[in-house]
Amino acid sequence: MLEISPWQVxxxxxMSRELDRAEGELRGFIERLNEDEQASLVAVMWVGREAFAAxxxxxxxxxxxxxxxxxxxxxxxxxPHLSDHLESGMExxxxxxxDAEDELVRRG
Numbered sequence: 001m002l003e004i005s006p007w008q009v010x011x012x013x014x015m016s017r018e019l020d021r022a023e024g025e026l027r028g029f030i031e032r033l034n035e036d037e038q039a040s041l042v043a044v045m046w047v048g049r050e051a052f053a054a055x056x057x058x059x060x061x062x063x064x065x066x067x068x069x070x071x072x073x074x075x076x077x078x079x080p081h082l083s084d085h086l087e088s089g090m091e092x093x094x095x096x097x098x099d100a101e102d103e104l105v106r107r108g
Contacts, residue, residue: 003039048085057104
């Protein structure tokens with residue numbers, strides 16, 4: 001089961017699109033997530049880049065927890081196309097980020 005909310009994933013997606021202006025903010029947001037949320041975020045990215053299938057989510061989360069060798073923020077910020085992979089991963093898991101992204105943009 002995913003241990004991170006669509007709103008949190010949408011927040012990371014939006015900040016990663018503005019990485020040149022929001023890297024510190026994005027890094028802080030990721031670092032404030034608990035271990036389960038961070039592992040879920042990494043797993044969503046892996047599903048989005050097709051390293052795991054949607055039905056392998058639990059395995060992806062376990063792998064993210066056991067193979068965590070660098071800080072999660074460093075790993076994610078070093079991943080090309082992070083926002084695209086997160087959006088694709090959430091879609092593969094049957095969750096859309098559209099509403100959460102729209103709400104975050106309106107709050108802006």
